[in-house]
Amino acid sequence: MSRLWWVVPAAGQGRRMGAERPKQYLQIDGRPVLAHTLERLHRAIPQAGLCLCLDSDDRWFDSAWVPFDDWRRVKGGTERVDSVANALAILAGEAADDDLILVHDVARPCVWIEDLWRLVEVLNGEPAGALLAAPVADTVKRDDGHAHVRTTVSREGLWQALTPQGFRYRLLCRAFDVARERGLAVTDEASAVEALGVSPRLVAARRDNLKITHPEDLALAAHILATQAALELSSIPPVSHHRQES
Numbered sequence: 001m002s003r004l005w006w007v008v009p010a011a012g013q014g015r016r017m018g019a020e021r022p023k024q025y026l027q028i029d030g031r032p033v034l035a036h037t038l039e040r041l042h043r044a045i046p047q048a049g050l051c052l053c054l055d056s057d058d059r060w061f062d063s064a065w066v067p068f069d070d071w072r073r074v075k076g077g078t079e080r081v082d083s084v085a086n087a088l089a090i091l092a093g094e095a096a097d098d099d100l101i102l103v104h105d106v107a108r109p110c111v112w113i114e115d116l117w118r119l120v121e122v123l124n125g126e127p128a129g130a131l132l133a134a135p136v137a138d139t140v141k142r143d144d145g146h147a148h149v150r151t152t153v154s155r156e157g158l159w160q161a162l163t164p165q166g167f168r169y170r171l172l173c174r175a176f177d178v179a180r181e182r183g184l185a186v187t188d189e190a191s192a193v194e195a196l197g198v199s200p201r202l203v204a205a206r207r208d209n210l211k212i213t214h215p216e217d218l219a220l221a222a223h224i225l226a227t228q229a230a231l232e233l234s235s236i237p238p239v240s241h242h243r244q245e246s
C-alpha cells in the first residue's frame with residue numbers, strides 16, 4: 001500500500017513580511033506559525049511521514065513543535081523549489097514510486113482539515129495529481145509597467161493556486177528533473193508537472209487558506225484561526241445533563 005508524506009518548505013526568510021525573524025516563527029496565540037501548521041497537518045493525517053525543510057542557519061527552530069513521530073529535517077535551498085527538491089532527494093531511499101507527496105507551505109496555517117481530507121480522497125483516484133485552489137474572486141487588471149491599467153483580464157477560468165499540492169513521488173521527481181533541465185521557473189509543484197503536459201486536478205478549497213506574506217496577514221491569520229477554533233467548539237455536541245448527573 002502506498003504511503004503519504006508531507007513535505008513542508010519552511011526555509012524562507014519572510015522578506016515581504018519584514019519582521020525581526022522569519023514569518024514562520026512569528027507568534028499567533030502564543031505559538032509560532034510553524035507549530036500551528038504542523039499541528040493541523042498532523043491532525044489531518046497523523047500516520048504520514050514529514051520532511052521539514054529548514055534553513056541551515058535557522059536559530060529559531062525547536063523540535064518540540066513537531067508532532068509527527070516519523071520526521072526528518074531537510075536542508076533548505078535558495079528558492080522554495082530547491083527546498084522541495086532537497087526533500088524529494090532525501091526521500092529517494094524511502095519513498096516508493098506510488099507514494100503520495102503532499103507539499104504544503106509552512107506559511108499557510110489556516111488550511112481546513114476537511115479540505116486536506118478531500119484532497120487526499122481526490123488524489124487516490126487521480127494520476128495527474130491535484131492541488132487546493134480557489135476561483136479568482138476579484139476583477140483582474142494587467143498594468144502597463146507604470147502603475148496604470150493596460151487592460152482588464154477576464155477572470156473566467158482563473159484560479160489561485162493554494163497548497164497542499166499532491167503528486168505521486170515518481171511523477172513529481174520527473175517533473176522537477178525536466179523543469180531543471182529546461183531551466184523553467186517553478187513557483188509551485190503543479191507548474192513543474194504541467195510542463196510535462198500533465199493537467200493536475202483543481203480541488204476547490206476554502207479561500208481562508210491564506211499564505212501569510214505581508215505584515216497585515218499575521219493578524220488576519222490569527223483571526224481566522226480563532227474563528228475556526230470557535231466553529232469547531234460550537235460543532236461539538238453539548239454534554240447531556242443526564243450524563244453529568246449520573
Ligand SMILES: Nc1ccn([C@@H]2O[C@H](COP(=O)(O)OP(=O)(O)OP(=O)(O)O)[C@@H](O)[C@H]2O)c(=O)n1
Nearest residue numbers: 009010011012013014015016078079080083106
Ligand atoms: N528558499 C526557500 C524559500 C521559501 N520557502 C518556503 O516556501 C513557502 C512559500 O514561500 P514564501 O511565502 O515566498 O515565503 P518566504 O520566502 O519566506 O517569503 P518572502 O518571499 O517574502 O521572502 C514558505 O513556507 C517558505 O518558508 C522555502 O522553504 N525555501
Ligand SMILES: C[C@](O)(CO)[C@H](O)COP(=O)(O)O
Nearest residue numbers: 080105161162163187188211
Ligand atoms: C506555492 C504557492 O503557495 C502557491 O500559491 C506560492 O506560489 C508560493 O509562494 P511564492 O511567493 O510564490 O514563493
